[in-house]
Amino acid sequence: MNHLTLFKEHHEKELYGRYVSLLQMEPILEKHKHKNIITVLGKSVLEKPIYSLQTGTGDFKLLLWSQMHGNESTTTKALFDLFNFLDSDSELVKQWKTKFTFLFVPMLNPDGAEKYTRENANQIDLNRDFLNLSQPESRLLLETFQSFKPDFCFNLHDQRTIFAAGTTRNPATVSFLAPSYNEACEVNTVRQKAMNLIGGLNERLQKYIPNQVGRFDDGFNRNCVGDTFQQLGVPTVLFEAGHFQNDYEREETRKFIFISLLDSFALLYENDIVSNKTADYLKIPQNNPCFYDIVYRNVKINYDNSFLITNFAVQFKEEIYNSAIEFNAYISSIGDLTHFHGHLEYDLQKELYEDNDDNFPKIDEKANFFVKNCGNFVNGLLKK
Numbered sequence: 001m002n003h004l005t006l007f008k009e010h011h012e013k014e015l016y017g018r019y020v021s022l023l024q025m026e027p028i029l030e031k032h033k034h035k036n037i038i039t040v041l042g043k044s045v046l047e048k049p050i051y052s053l054q055t056g057t058g059d060f061k062l063l064l065w066s067q068m069h070g071n072e073s074t075t076t077k078a079l080f081d082l083f084n085f086l087d088s089d090s091e092l093v094k095q096w097k098t099k100f101t102f103l104f105v106p107m108l109n110p111d112g113a114e115k116y117t118r119e120n121a122n123q124i125d126l127n128r129d130f131l132n133l134s135q136p137e138s139r140l141l142l143e144t145f146q147s148f149k150p151d152f153c154f155n156l157h158d159q160r161t162i163f164a165a166g167t168t169r170n171p172a173t174v175s176f177l178a179p180s181y182n183e184a185c186e187v188n189t190v191r192q193k194a195m196n197l198i199g200g201l202n203e204r205l206q207k208y209i210p211n212q213v214g215r216f217d218d219g220f221n222r223n224c225v226g227d228t229f230q231q232l233g234v235p236t237v238l239f240e241a242g243h244f245q246n247d248y249e250r251e252e253t254r255k256f257i258f259i260s261l262l263d264s265f266a267l268l269y270e271n272d273i274v275s276n277k278t279a280d281y282l283k284i285p286q287n288n289p290c291f292y293d294i295v296y297r298n299v300k301i302n303y304d305n306s307f308l309i310t311n312f313a314v315q316f317k318e319e320i321y322n323s324a325i326e327f328n329a330y331i332s333s334i335g336d337l338t339h340f341h342g343h344l345e346y347d348l349q350k351e352l353y354e355d356n357d358d359n360f361p362k363i364d365e366k367a368n369f370f371v372k373n374c375g376n377f378v379n380g381l382l383k384k
């Protein structure tokens with residue numbers, strides 16, 4: 001199986017960038033209806049359809065859902081790449097479809113997707129709603145879980161650009177978690193299977209993104225869906241699609257998610273999750289929140305008529321404008337940033353900071369400024 005070739009062949013070109021809503025998704029879903037069972041599982045708060053796509057006839061059942069956080073579209077893109085592959089007549093696909101029944105929910109939160117918010121239309125984080133079950137989308141996912149009775153679950157998300165893979169200077173491009181099922185974060189046979197799968201996935205993913213795989217925090221939270229399903233006895237893995245160098249549209253990361261999904265099915269097909277990979281799982285460095293999008297070092301600031309040399313950092317906010325996502329740079333930290341990295345860094349050589357306001361950087365201010373002998377920075381970036 002050559003992952004990169006498969007990605008090239010099956011990449012869904014109609015989906016691109018960060019904004020993926022029902023409007024983009026529905027026509028693409030339509031073209032899969034001849035080879036798959038497409039169902040409206042239920043409705044969102046604003047009565048939008050929540051679709052599932054089912055394929056395969058095997059006894060081993062896999063449930064995968066994405067975009068339960070509306071602004072986390074990378075794994076949805078990867079699922080559509082996968083749907084193209086699963087519609088092909090590859091021998092591998094035939095084998096998988098004999099062993100597995102796949103049920104995909106490619107957009108659990110269509111209202112959030114449309115508004116590009118994490119939460120649903122009632123401003124509830126669906127991944128903190130599994131004790132309360134106060135929202136139709138969370139109830140629908142639980143009902144689907146109960147009626148489909150999966151043997152393995154995949155909880156697919158995006159994470160922010162702030163995470164490094166451990167103490168490296170690399171972004172955590174993909175992070176995994178085998179969620180805890182109790183406060184003590186113990187390991188039972190259910191969680192062990194999730195850990196074993198992740199151990200195998202990490203090993204394979206290292207070939208493509210060495211030292212850019214992270215492990216998400218495993219603190220138990222019964223409000224989260226993964227912890228709940230794991231507690232209910234079904235191995236569940238969390239995928240977090242993260243930042244790859246210069247890939248704010250997450251078109252590279254999408255590829256690595258596609259690859260990890262293929263590897264997951266290959267490992268499950270070969271029943272490669274019975275060998276204990278706890279050590280391999282724990283070897284994956286933890287997500288370390290030490291990145292800003294841009295860091296500016298050694299800048300001179302005139303503060304109350306005294307000059308000081310300091311550093312500041314910028315974080316992009318993803319803001320929706322005309323159904324497209326703008327990455328707008330805001331100042332988010334000022335001071336000693338020794339232990340932080342920027343995905344982009346500028347050394348300002350102790351030159352003087354100026355802006356159109358009072359000539360020093362302020363938190364939450366847009367990053368438009370001027371640095372003497374360097375130039376003009378617009379939306380955080382130096383304009384030559």
Ligand SMILES: [Zn+2]
Pocket residue numbers: 069072127157158
């Ligand atoms: Zn999420």
